[in-house]
Structure formats: structure tokens, C-alpha cells
Amino acid sequence: MTRVAIIGGGIGGLTAANALLRAGLEVSVYEAAGELREIGAGVALHANAMRVLKFIGVEQATRQVAGKTDYAVTRDGLSGRVISRTSRARQVELQGIEPATVHRADLLDVLAAALRSNSPGEVTSLGKRCTGVESGESGAVARFADGTAAEADVIIGADGIHSAVRTALFGPDAPRFTGKICYRSVIPADRVRASALADVTADNGQWLGPHGTIVLYPLRGEKLINVVCHYDDDSYRHESWVTECPREEVLQRYAGWHESLLRLFEAGDTWYKWALYDRDPIPRWTKGRVSLLGDAAHPMLPYLGQGACQALEDGAVLANALAASPGDPVAALAAYERIRRPRASQVVVTARARGVSNHLPSRWAQLRRDAAIAVRRRLNKRDADGRGATWLADYDATSPSVLAG
Numbered sequence: 447m448t449r450v451a452i453i454g455g456g457i458g459g460l461t462a463a464n465a466l467l468r469a470g471l472e473v474s475v476y477e478a479a480g481e482l483r484e485i486g487a488g489v490a491l492h493a494n495a496m497r498v499l500k501f502i503g504v505e506q507a508t509r510q511v512a513g514k515t516d517y518a519v520t521r522d523g524l525s526g527r528v529i530s531r532t533s534r535a536r537q538v539e540l541q542g543i544e545p546a547t548v549h550r551a552d553l554l555d556v557l558a559a560a561l562r563s564n565s566p567g568e569v570t571s572l573g574k575r576c577t578g579v580e581s582g583e584s585g586a587v588a589r590f591a592d593g594t595a596a597e598a599d600v601i602i603g604a605d606g607i608h609s610a611v612r613t614a615l616f617g618p619d620a621p622r623f624t625g626k627i628c629y630r631s632v633i634p635a636d637r638v639r640a641s642a643l644a645d646v647t648a649d650n651g652q653w654l655g656p657h658g659t660i661v662l663y664p665l666r667g668e669k670l671i672n673v674v675c676h677y678d679d680d681s682y683r684h685e686s687w688v689t690e691c692p693r694e695e696v697l698q699r700y701a702g703w704h705e706s707l708l709r710l711f712e713a714g715d716t717w718y719k720w721a722l723y724d725r726d727p728i729p730r731w732t733k734g735r736v737s738l739l740g741d742a743a744h745p746m747l748p749y750l751g752q753g754a755c756q757a758l759e760d761g762a763v764l765a766n767a768l769a770a771s772p773g774d775p776v777a778a779l780a781a782y783e784r785i786r787r788p789r790a791s792q793v794v795v796t797a798r799a800r801g802v803s804n805h806l807p808s809r810w811a812q813l814r815r816d817a818a819i820a821v822r823r824r825l826n827k828r829d830a831d832g833r834g835a836t837w838l839a840d841y842d843a844t845s846p847s848v849l850a851g
């Protein structure tokens with residue numbers, strides 16, 4: 447049986463571990479932190495991601511912790527004018543599966559619980575910070591900061607944007623600062639429910655304005671509202687996901703945006719601020735028996751809400767590729783990279799373009815963009831939000847035909 451060691455127990459690593467276990471492979475996960483944990487923020491799971499969660503048997507568990515949304519709505523950030531609006535029912539009709547929005551910690555819990563039920567023994571080792579990997583003729587070795595090592599037939603680096611596995615394979619390269627920053631907060635809905643904001647917060651909403659995008663969606667039914675606010679800013683380059691900033695800074699930054707947003711922001715006690723980085727797509731993910739997955743392979747801007755979704759797709763394809771070539775993991779990893787790298791690279795580039803299109807500073811350019819959205823929606827009934835990206839949600843990474851393609 448092929449033994450796979452996954453470095454990193456984040457959303458990507460745990461999804462891949464579940465997919466591999468279900469494919470009958472032997473899996474070990476090595477996580478640097480002392481516990482499996484996620485930041486307090488939401489993640490949008492589009493139809494392409496929900497197909498993978500269904501494939502690994504956790505669709506219903508995910509839905510139980512998902513936010514309740516009736517519409518996906520894009521609005522003008524200043525006037526509140528609706529640019530596009532699609533019901534969840536219509537999304538299901540188009541894509542065959544309902545998308546979801548979840549708290550990242552809840553998703554990690556769902557994935558960890560599935561791992562425990564998919565495997566008789568403990569799969570995850572905590573406090574294992576990988577410092578290097580080597581690929582040999584008959585196996586691969588991961589080395590850890592505590593002086594230990596793990597051997598496997600295949601090693602997968604799912605260790606995030608600062609991947610040690612990627613550095614070991616291809617040398618150091620710095621993430622690219624994108625000139626964009628982000629504020630986020632998770633706000634208890636009962637603090638805003640009584641106000642006139644109820645209609646706004648129940649939507650999965652995107653608000654587009656000069657130099658910025660604001661994304662809102664509910665988590666845990668209707669209990670929490672996830673708020674993520676992007677802005678063009680070349681001066682702040684601190685990457686931490688947990689650096690707090692004063693609410694007044696967010697209010698000043700979005701002064702002049704729609705009043706309902708500013709009132710919502712008032713209800714957020716704790717705000718975080720971080721600079722957004724990605725990397726140019728790289729020409730290779732794999733060396734011999736070692737490959738990359740998730741942000742380690744393709745960190746991207748969040749404008750398509752696809753970073754985690756692509757990590758999930760990686761996990762499904764990896765499992766199917768390894769299961770299809772039981773005696774030849776090197777060939778399986780080559781197939782995995784051949785299938786995944788072009789698509790994930792395309793998503794990285796498209797996410798950058800979406801950031802530019804969302805943040806257009808000129809009123810005329812915004813009106814041209816919104817007119818193009820209206821035309822696309824009219825000409826292509828499948829393109830519900832009119833952004834020309836049906837190729838993202840429509841994709842089924844779990845389909846056996848993906849391997850043949």
C-alpha cells in the first residue's frame with residue numbers, strides 16, 4: 447500500500463488526507479502547531495469545493511455548520527445599487543450542488559472528525575515542523591525541527607504560503623506583495639439583527655467600490671457575519687493574519703461607502719488587518735516523490751474565493767491519481783501536476799485580474815464593468831454573476847474523467 451506523508455494539517459492537508467484514506471492509501475499528517483487550529487474567519491466554498499467535500503463524505507457535516515444565505519448579491523459599494531443578484535435555488539439549478547459559507551475552524555473540525563472516523567489509528571502528529579525533504583529512488587524522507595524524520599513513498603507539502611517543502615524542492619522565493627490589504631471581523635448577528643441591516647447581512651454580498659471590495663456572508667446559520675474588506679494600499683506590508691487594528695481605521699478607510707456597511711462596521715469590536723501576498727505561478731510542483739498542494743503550490747489573492755477551493759480540488763485529484771497508479775507513485779504525481787498546475791495557475795492569474803476589476807477607481811470604468819456584467823448575464827444564462835467565471839464552479843475534480851483528460 448502506498449504510504450503518503452502530508453506536511454501541514456490545514457484545510458488543504460486534511461482534505462487530501464481524507465481523500466487518500468478513502469482511496470485506500472496509508473496516510474500520515476505532520477503539523478507544525480501543537481494543535482489543529484484555524485483563524486476566526488469565514489471561507490466561501492463554491493460548488494467545485496462542495497463536490498470534493500461530498501466526495502470525502504463530509505458534505506452534510508459541512509452544511510450543518512454553514513451560514514444560511516438565500517441570495518448571492520453584488521452591489522455598488524457607494525450607492526448600494528444591485529449589480530447582480532442570484533438566488534441559492536438558481537445556483538443549485540445551475541451547478542447541481544449548493545455552495546456554502548463556513549467558519550474556518552468549523553471546517554477544520556469537520557475534516558479532523560472525518561479523519562478520525564476514516565482511520566482506525568491516529569493519522570496526525572502535532573508539533574512536527576518540517577525543515578526539509580529528500581526524494582530518493584525507493585522512497586522520500588521528511589525531516590523535522592525536533593530531530594526526527596519520517597519516511598514515505600510520497601510526500602506532499604501542504605504547508606501554506608511559506609512552505610518549507612517548496613523551499614526544499616525549488617529554493618527560496620519571496621511571496622509577492624500585491625499592493626492590497628485586507629481588514630476582517632466576525633460580528634455576532636444579534637448585534638445588528640434588530641437594525642435595518644437584516645436584509646443586507648442575510649445575503650452573500652460583495653460590494654464593489656473605488657479601490658476596494660467588501661465581502662459579507664453569514665456563518666453558523668445566521669449567528670455570525672463574516673466581514674472582509676479589501677483595499678489598495680502600498681504602504682502596509684505586514685502579513686500576519688492576527689494583527690489587530692482599531693475600528694476607527696476601517697470606518698475612515700471606507701468613509702463615503704454605503705451607510706449600511708458603516709453601521710455594520712460599528713458593530714464589530716475586534717478588527718484585524720493584513721497585507722495580501724501571492725506568488726507567480728511556478729513551472730513545476732513536483733520533484734520525484736515529493737509534490738505540493740494548496741497555498742504551498744498556488745497562493746492567490748482572495749477575490750475569487752478560490753484559494754481553499756483549489757486546495758480541495760488538489761486533494762481529490764491527488765487521491766484519484768495515486769489510486770490509479772498503485773505501483774508507480776512518481777507517475778501518479780506527474781499526472782497530478784499535469785492536471786492541477788494549469789488550472790490552479792489560471793485561477794491565480796484570474797484572481798489578480800478580478801482584484802483590478804473590483805477596485806476600479808473611475809466611475810466610468812465601473813459603469814462599463816457593470817454594463818459588461820449585465821450583458822454577460824443576459825447572453826449566458828449559466829453565468830449567473832456575469833463575471834465570466836463559470837469554469838471555476840462548474841469543475842468536478844472528483845470525476846474520473848479528469849484523470850483521463
Ligand SMILES: Cc1cc2nc3c(=O)[nH]c(=O)nc-3n(C[C@H](O)[C@H](O)[C@H](O)COP(=O)(O)OP(=O)(O)OC[C@H]3O[C@@H](n4cnc5c(N)ncnc54)[C@H](O)[C@@H]3O)c2cc1C
Nearest residue numbers: 454456457458478490576605606740741751752753754755
Ligand atoms: C482574506 C482571505 C480570504 C479568503 N477567503 C477564501 C474563500 O472565501 N474561499 C477560499 O476558497 N479561499 C479563501 N482564501 C484562501 C484560503 O484561506 C487558503 O487558500 C487556504 O487556507 C489554503 O489552505 P492550505 O491548507 O493550503 O494552507 P494553510 O491554511 O496555510 O495551512 C498550512 C498548514 O501547514 C502548517 N505548516 C506550516 N509550515 C509547516 C511546516 N514547516 N511543517 C509542518 N506544518 C507546517 C500550518 O501550521 C498550517 O496548519 C482566503 C484567503 C484570504 C487571505
